Amino acid sequence: MVGAPQAWALGLQPAGGAVKEAIHDFNQLVLWIIVIITAFVGVLLAWVVWRYRVAANPVPSRTSHHTLLEVAWTVLPVLILVVIAIPSFRLIYWEDRAVDAELTVNVTGRQWYWHYAYPDQGNFAYDSYPIQEADLKPGQLRNLTVDEPLVIPVDTNIRVITTGQDVIHSFFVPSLGVQKYTIPGRTLETWMRADRVGTFYGQCNQICGTNHWFMPIVVRAVPKAEFEAWAAAAKQRFAQEGGSSPVLATAAAPAEAGAQLAELRR
Ligand SMILES: [Cu+2]
The missing domain is CATH 2.60.40.420 (Cupredoxins -  blue copper proteins)
Structure with missing residues (x-):
């Protein structure tokens, strides 16, 4: 096996050992979270642009503040960060010290x-x-x-x-x-x-x-x-x-x- 960068490669290099495999798994988790958030925000943005364009919505609403929504968009990102943090810290400590090094x-x-x-x-x-x-x-x-x-x-x-x-x-x-x-x-x-x-x-x-x-x-x-x-x-x-x-x-x-x-x- 050769562990080296390849022309036009995307993503991480193939794993030559256990540590890199664990990094791949973690990367997979974070990548999916990124994809889901990006897709969600993208769709939301497209919908807002379409639904509230001048032709469809000539008189804009004066609404501000929505307690439930504001709590939700504060708490949800915190939960997402916790979901990332737990495996992240586990991985960092696992990489830190060799177990039974020969x-x-x-x-x-x-x-x-x-x-x-x-x-x-x-x-x-x-x-x-x-x-x-x-x-x-x-x-x-x-x-x-x-x-x-x-x-x-x-x-x-x-x-x-x-x-x-x-x-x-x-x-x-x-x-x-x-x-x-x-x-x-x-x-x-x-x-x-x-x-x-x-x-x-x-x-x-x-x-x-x-x-x-x-x-x-x-x-x-x-x-x-x-x-x-x-x-x-x-x-x-x-x-x-x-x-x-x-x-x-x-x-x-x-x-x-x-x-x-x-x-x-x-
Ligand atoms: Cu150097």
């Missing part, structure tokens, strides 16, 4: 590339740089391809801990339903899960400076055995290249990561 990845936003660390896989870390248009190979997506993707095992709850090194960035992968700010001096948590093997594309979606537009994210979900092999090889490779970064490199929990950051900032 793997943690630390995501650091930098001007203008990403830095990924795997604290519970031998603590290796590496940078993920965008590929310039001139260097693209056939089949690679323009403005969305990187040299080293974030590799994750499929069917696994993954805790994502984010921080920023310079300015606020945002880790955004639409098809996995992930969007989290990366804020210097703070760590935020969210989670993701790919239910299908595939490549999922995203971008930094917080205006973060000149190259904000060119800060792609690639998440590659692979079978678990393949991930183990990749992690073992990556640990060797990035240790040699010295890809490990002090920032969050050993963070196992948000509290620890926060303490480390405080240490680094002193």
Whole structure:
């Protein structure tokens, strides 16, 4: 599966995992509410224009105030908002923390590339740089391809801990339903899960400076055995290249990561 924007597509990207599926369901609810309200207001407006045009209604009524109507058009929107709010808050809290996370990845936003660390896989870390248009190979997506993707095992709850090194960035992968700010001096948590093997594309979606537009994210979900092999090889490779970064490199929990950051900032 490829999680990427399609030409002329309408609506949200297809879901690559459970979080995005829940977002789809919520979107469906809100979309129907919007359609019904728009249709109702449209029909009402058309009827008023027709029924009270000058030819049909030469002497306008001087009526003002209608208690029942006024109470109704105050209470009804409140009820509609409550209907939206309940599943909305439920979804926000569900996205907030990983349940039984089997793997943690630390995501650091930098001007203008990403830095990924795997604290519970031998603590290796590496940078993920965008590929310039001139260097693209056939089949690679323009403005969305990187040299080293974030590799994750499929069917696994993954805790994502984010921080920023310079300015606020945002880790955004639409098809996995992930969007989290990366804020210097703070760590935020969210989670993701790919239910299908595939490549999922995203971008930094917080205006973060000149190259904000060119800060792609690639998440590659692979079978678990393949991930183990990749992690073992990556640990060797990035240790040699010295890809490990002090920032969050050993963070196992948000509290620890926060303490480390405080240490680094002193
Ligand atoms: Cu950014």
